[in-house]
Amino acid sequence: MARSDTRYREAFNRLLDYCGALPVGAALPAETALSDAAGVSRTVIRRCLARLQELGLISWDGREKHLLRAPAPADRIALPEHGGSSEDLEKRFLSWILRFDVPANTPLSVAELSRSFDVPQHELKEFLAGLSRFGLVGRRKQGGWMLRGFTREFAIELSDFRSVLELNAVAHAAEAPIDHPIWDQLDALRTRHLALKQRIDTDYHEFSKLDESFHMAINGVVSNRFVAEFQKVISLIFHYHYMWDKTLEKTRNAAAIEEHLAIIDALEARDGNAAVEAARRHLKTSKSTLLSSLRHHDLG
Amino acid sequence: MARSDTRYREAFNRLLDYCGALPVGAALPAETALSDAAGVSRTVIRRCLARLQELGLISWDGREKHLLRAPAPADRIALPEHGGSSEDLEKRFLSWILRFDVPANTPLSVAELSRSFDVPQHELKEFLAGLSRFGLVGRRKQGGWMLRGFTREFAIELSDFRSVLELNAVAHAAEAPIDHPIWDQLDALRTRHLALKQRIDTDYHEFSKLDESFHMAINGVVSNRFVAEFQKVISLIFHYHYMWDKTLEKTRNAAAIEEHLAIIDALEARDGNAAVEAARRHLKTSKSTLLSSLRHHDLG
């Protein structure tokens, strides 16, 4: 019942490496210097030094610290291996919801999620608290959390919000200076779109990735932390929903390619109004696709 | 080290009330029914029943539960009083930051905040995790949290984001059907604006409230959970910043009244484009006011 001492263990091994680069008999620098170098507090450094002394690696008396022998591999302490599991928790969580089509109003068990995602409970709670800001999850009166989920309402509001952000981005893109990276990106995107259009009959499933690239490029023009935060969630949701709804996928993607190209054309012509109009059409299609994919799911 | 038994205590008192409404000798309903009625689990109900039995209030054997005497005030158990302190944590936290002008990159001590806001630590942590979604706070590598704060960058991005949302709201308002409540609201707002304009020389400080009402009405047209969530934060921030910057407050507010009236005029004329343009002008003023208020603060 306490916090892990991973910090100490890692620092110790790093210190061992540091000693390895020193000749036997050399003096070690001050504790403050060591703590700065290792990026930990002096408390940890002193714990490490104590262990080094115990192992007979150094002599330590006051500010006299000398290396007695070269460190051996056996001196290292094992790290409680933990594959940075809580790294992309967000991605994994959303994937889980969307992939397994977890229905709205499902109670979420922190204990269970904690196990299946291999993440400490308190981390999960903080994560859920963050998601609750997006209205995706909420607290229950009896305690615990529940998935508010992808109701029709949610999808509509999400789509609308996305539209607002993206139309703004398109308008900004149209005004971007000539040396802005967006123009090169658009050029490359046009090529990719045209290429895929040629082989749409066979490779239509490749569109999903292209779609993501396209929207990311457009939204990248607006450098705004709030927009960026939302974009992450939005793109994931749309991405997965597209993966589901296999009805008419080929037709749908072919149409979307045309819509994208229309936006690119208008942008490259620096015709802001036309670009925004084209984007509006595309986002409208996108929204109805999302909604119909939900409908199919509800029925299935 | 355990969770509090407030739930049990509250349930017990509620059960006491329930018994008070019953004649002596009456039978009590099934545990399941009681738990449903009280909104707690059967476990809690059984604990309550056990206590009722101990106090000689009821006889309890299997499914035979009978009221033996009317409950007295002394039978109640005390609640560990806690003035719903964690209610408006968000408001209080933002107020604290803005009022005391907590600088950017200040380390936030959860322990300290927990004490000063009188809120359990874990609640604060969840709260901060939520705020981190807005980029207002972030984690430190050494552990703990820190206030990213109201840097110039933050203010700019916030203003821009606000503009995007609000311009969208204005555009929607212009399209609102004739029976939409916004029209009555705008009418009332126009009257209030004109009234304040008359006595601006003396009552100019009243504008802040009027400003909030105005923007809330406009944004209310768009019913979107994401917009609403942001609106809360945005309005608070702008509200407090206006309170600070006393330079030219009268002139500033007088000008803002005109800008608001221009928006109202255009909306009531159902001229969407004019309304959006008027709003754009107003938001631009608003942004530069916010930025200059930051500048003053930096220098002070």
Added chain:
DNA sequence: GTTTTGTTTGAAATTATAAAAAACACTTGA
């Protein structure tokens, strides 16, 4: 007088645990 170490204090992360919820397995009486 500045740098370094020894010591104390307070906070953060993590776990242990009581309270509550939910699931399960029996009774009981129509």
Added chain:
DNA sequence: TCAAGTGTTTTTTATAATTTCAAACAAAAC
């Protein structure tokens, strides 16, 4: 016999205890 209720067990949640760590402070050494 079977639905509704109770007794019991298992699981989960909320919270505080505990350990590790960070940082402030004070004494000492160069």
